[in-house]
Amino acid sequence: MTKAEKKIIIIEDDKHINRLISYNLSKNGFRPESVYDGREAMHRLSGENFDIVILDIMLPGIDGFHICKSIKENPAAFKTFVVILTARAESQDKIYGNLVGADYYLTKPFSVAKLMEVINDLIALREKDFSIDTHKTMAKPGVSN
Amino acid sequence: MKISLHWKITFIFCSIFILALLSGYLYLSPRLAYYFESGLQDSLRRELMLGRDLLEASLGPAGSGGNIGDADMLARKIGKELGLRATIIALDGTVIGDNVLNKDEIAKLENHADRPEIQNALKNGFGISKRYSYTIRKYMLYMAASFGKARPAGILRLSIPLEAIASLEAQLQKTVIFTVFFVFLLCLGITFVISIFVSRPLIEMSKAARAVAGGDFSKKPAVYSNDEVGQLARAITDMSDEIKDKMEKIKSESTKLDIVLSSMFEGVIVTDQAGIIILMNPALKKLFFIDYDPKGKRPLEVIRNTSVQDIVDRILQGKQRLATEEISVTQPEEKILQVNGAAIIRNNSLEGTVLVFHDISELRRLEKIRQDFVANVSHELRTPVSSIKGYAETLLEGAIEDKENARDFVSIIHQDSDRLAKLIDDLLDLSKIESGKMKMAFLPVDAAALIKRSVAVIENQAKEKNISLKADLPAQLPKIQADETRFSQVMINLLDNAVKYTPEGGTVTISTSIKEKFLQVEVSDTGIGIPESDIPRIFERFYRVDKAHSRELGGTGLGLSIVKHIVQSHGGQVWLKSEPGQGSTFSFTIPLA
Numbered sequence: 001m002t003k004a005e006k007k008i009i010i011i012e013d014d015k016h017i018n019r020l021i022s023y024n025l026s027k028n029g030f031r032p033e034s035v036y037d038g039r040e041a042m043h044r045l046s047g048e049n050f051d052i053v054i055l056d057i058m059l060p061g062i063d064g065f066h067i068c069k070s071i072k073e074n075p076a077a078f079k080t081f082v083v084i085l086t087a088r089a090e091s092q093d094k095i096y097g098n099l100v101g102a103d104y105y106l107t108k109p110f111s112v113a114k115l116m117e118v119i120n121d122l123i124a125l126r127e128k129d130f131s132i133d134t135h136k137t138m139a140k141p142g143v144s145n
Numbered sequence: 146m147k148i149s150l151h152w153k154i155t156f157i158f159c160s161i162f163i164l165a166l167l168s169g170y171l172y173l174s175p176r177l178a179y180y181f182e183s184g185l186q187d188s189l190r191r192e193l194m195l196g197r198d199l200l201e202a203s204l205g206p207a208g209s210g211g212n213i214g215d216a217d218m219l220a221r222k223i224g225k226e227l228g229l230r231a232t233i234i235a236l237d238g239t240v241i242g243d244n245v246l247n248k249d250e251i252a253k254l255e256n257h258a259d260r261p262e263i264q265n266a267l268k269n270g271f272g273i274s275k276r277y278s279y280t281i282r283k284y285m286l287y288m289a290a291s292f293g294k295a296r297p298a299g300i301l302r303l304s305i306p307l308e309a310i311a312s313l314e315a316q317l318q319k320t321v322i323f324t325v326f327f328v329f330l331l332c333l334g335i336t337f338v339i340s341i342f343v344s345r346p347l348i349e350m351s352k353a354a355r356a357v358a359g360g361d362f363s364k365k366p367a368v369y370s371n372d373e374v375g376q377l378a379r380a381i382t383d384m385s386d387e388i389k390d391k392m393e394k395i396k397s398e399s400t401k402l403d404i405v406l407s408s409m410f411e412g413v414i415v416t417d418q419a420g421i422i423i424l425m426n427p428a429l430k431k432l433f434f435i436d437y438d439p440k441g442k443r444p445l446e447v448i449r450n451t452s453v454q455d456i457v458d459r460i461l462q463g464k465q466r467l468a469t470e471e472i473s474v475t476q477p478e479e480k481i482l483q484v485n486g487a488a489i490i491r492n493n494s495l496e497g498t499v500l501v502f503h504d505i506s507e508l509r510r511l512e513k514i515r516q517d518f519v520a521n522v523s524h525e526l527r528t529p530v531s532s533i534k535g536y537a538e539t540l541l542e543g544a545i546e547d548k549e550n551a552r553d554f555v556s557i558i559h560q561d562s563d564r565l566a567k568l569i570d571d572l573l574d575l576s577k578i579e580s581g582k583m584k585m586a587f588l589p590v591d592a593a594a595l596i597k598r599s600v601a602v603i604e605n606q607a608k609e610k611n612i613s614l615k616a617d618l619p620a621q622l623p624k625i626q627a628d629e630t631r632f633s634q635v636m637i638n639l640l641d642n643a644v645k646y647t648p649e650g651g652t653v654t655i656s657t658s659i660k661e662k663f664l665q666v667e668v669s670d671t672g673i674g675i676p677e678s679d680i681p682r683i684f685e686r687f688y689r690v691d692k693a694h695s696r697e698l699g700g701t702g703l704g705l706s707i708v709k710h711i712v713q714s715h716g717g718q719v720w721l722k723s724e725p726g727q728g729s730t731f732s733f734t735i736p737l738a
């Protein structure tokens with residue numbers, strides 16, 4: 001599976017930041033999809049299973065924690081990694097992110113390079129999982145500033 | 146049986162009087178009878194001597210012998226003269242004259258020689274006897290004396306009924322009884338007066354003491370004298386005053402406590418050492434909608450909350466002296482209460498608990514607003530910084546060579562820097578206004594000029610969107626009392642919004658009117674409008690109907706909250722009417738100069 005075939009969705013209401021992530025992922029060979037509010041995101045996620053979800057928390061409509069929780073509660077989306085990318089930098093928010101099952105928690109302002117690295121790592125982890133094809137091991141949720 | 150002091154005194158006094166009187170009577174009465182009798186005897190004797198002399202003078206010479214006719218006539222004469230019974234008896238005992246009996250009766254009379262007075266008179270010339278007379282059927286006193294010139298010629302006897310003495314005695318008795326009765330009445334009167342002096346003050350004192358016991362301090366025994374009774378009265382008065390003072394002090398303390406408890410905003414419960422409620426203040430009753438007296442019940446029965454009962458239990462079991470718990474109640478209203486419990490300890494022993502309930506809902510709500518604000522500020526600041534940082538990084542990583550996008554990215558950096566700068570300005574303004582540190586000079590200023598100047602600032606922006614900006618101002622507008630800069634800020638913010646949220650080709654109109662002592666300014670647009678559900682929150686900080694749209698337009702969501710603060714600091718008001726899809730009208734008032 002090539003990078004271009006990986007399904008990545010960017011859920012971010014700030015158009016500038018959405019475009020920034022999208023541009024850089026494209027540069028990395030992915031073909032990300034962009035969504036700008038919570039409701040639309042839920043709609044997209046219910047129809048398809050993504051490999052990686054880049055998720056903002058303070059979204060109009062439905063907030064990111066809620067979206068993350070619904071992904072993690074959906075058995076069909078067991079392959080999906082969720083990377084939270086948010087301006088909510090309080091430790092209790094990070095704890096809450098962990099609680100709803102986020103695989104990575106990045107706070108704004110963030111380093112583009114770091115975000116790319118996290119995504120590449122997660123993709124690699126998933127690849128490894130499926131090449132060994134034994135019982136799958138979930139990636140350990142990481143936290144970074 | 147209760148006999149009053151008054152009657153006791155009366156009884157004793159009367160008894161003493163009557164006893165004295167009776168003993169006087171008993172002592173005197175026989176003596177008086179004797180005295181009367183001897184007086185009677187004396188006068189009878191004198192009369193007897195008188196009668197004898199009379200007889201002797203009328204008799205013929207000695208030895209001429211008795212003449213019965215004469216004797217009887219003499220007896221009648223003497224008897225008549227002395228007003229007594231007079232009898233003349235011959236020496237042999239034959240009655241020869243009597244003024245009470247007629248001749249026949251005299252003739253029928255038995256011989257009187259055996260009568261003791263006659264015998265004595267015959268023997269000694271004088272005799273006396275007291276006895277019952279069958280002749281006239283009365284107790285009589287008889288007195289007899291012999292008469293005659295040389296030798297006795299006969300005997301004159303006078304008699305008087307002893308009745309006189311008896312009636313005299315009866316008279317005396319009557320007098321005594323009458324006197325006793327009179328004295329008794331007198332006694333009553335006297336004791337009545339005495340009782341006024343002795344028992345009245347005592348009665349009054351007892352009344353006063355009873356009144357004090359009943360809580361009435363107005364009755365005071367009048368002080369009559371300086372003696373023991375007077376002292377007692379004074380002592381009672383002092384005591385009553387003292388008690389009154391103490392009671393008043395206690396009463397005023399308890400009313401003070403009452404006032405404090407009932408005017409307290411916090412709810413208070415006091416329980417005894419068994420955990421039974423002995424006091425609950427009105428605030429707490431209101432808080433829990435308790436409309437009955439909860440005294441005698443346990444807290445759990447009245448406030449159906451186990452945490453509250455738990456605090457009481459823990460304190461009463463001695464586990465804690467102070468306990469704090471936050472409880473939330475949903476009925477009748479959702480509230481967060483902080484309950485502080487403390488042990489009531491007197492003389493080293495636990496006497497109960499006191500619980501104070503603070504309603505901290507508002508505190509928590511404000512805390513939440515503050516937290517939300519902080520989170521919002523952080524979010525609003527981090528977002529443009531992320532964008533600037535990210536695009537700069539991307540450009541440096543090579544996008545600078547990407548001719549297609551590089552210009553865009555730089556322009557985004559430029560936009561977001563502006564947004565950041567504006568955000569910082571707005572936040573500073575807001576914090577200055579809210580903390581009261583914003584310097585505002587309220588001076589009479591020309592509203593028309595300020596409005597025109599604000600319109601000029603927005604004109605370009607409007608032109609770009611092909612929006613017509615109309616200022617519908619009357620020729621003569623009165624001056625307003627306002628801070629020039631802040632008033633312009635309000636106008637610019639409202640005009641900026643109107644232009645921002647109105648699609649191309651729309652219209653923005655400014656109109657003014659005078660409302661009492663205020664100038665009312667209205668900014669209407671033909672824009673997208675605001676949904677009814679968003680209107681109540683529209684003046685909140687960071688509140689935006691469509692966040693993405695507003696942000697795209699460079700908005701921070703602080704504009705309207707700044708407007709509201711500034712208008713309110715001027716003493717005016719701001720409000721809006723809006724119809725989604727039709728447009729909005731924002732109105733505010735500013736005091737006239």
Ligand SMILES: Nc1ncnc2c1ncn2[C@@H]1O[C@H](COP(=O)(O)OP(=O)(O)OP(=O)(O)O)[C@@H](O)[C@H]1O
Nearest residue numbers: 642643646674689690691695700701702703704705
């Ligand atoms: N004239 C208007 N028509 C329609 N919506 C409006 C209008 N004025 C304000 N609003 C709504 O109210 C919100 C709050 O306005 P406010 O002026 O506080 O913030 P902003 O315009 O988004 O940002 P800022 O004014 O700080 O640049 C706006 O985001 C917009 O949704």
Ligand SMILES: [Mg+2]
Nearest residue numbers: 642700704705
């Ligand atoms: Mg605005």
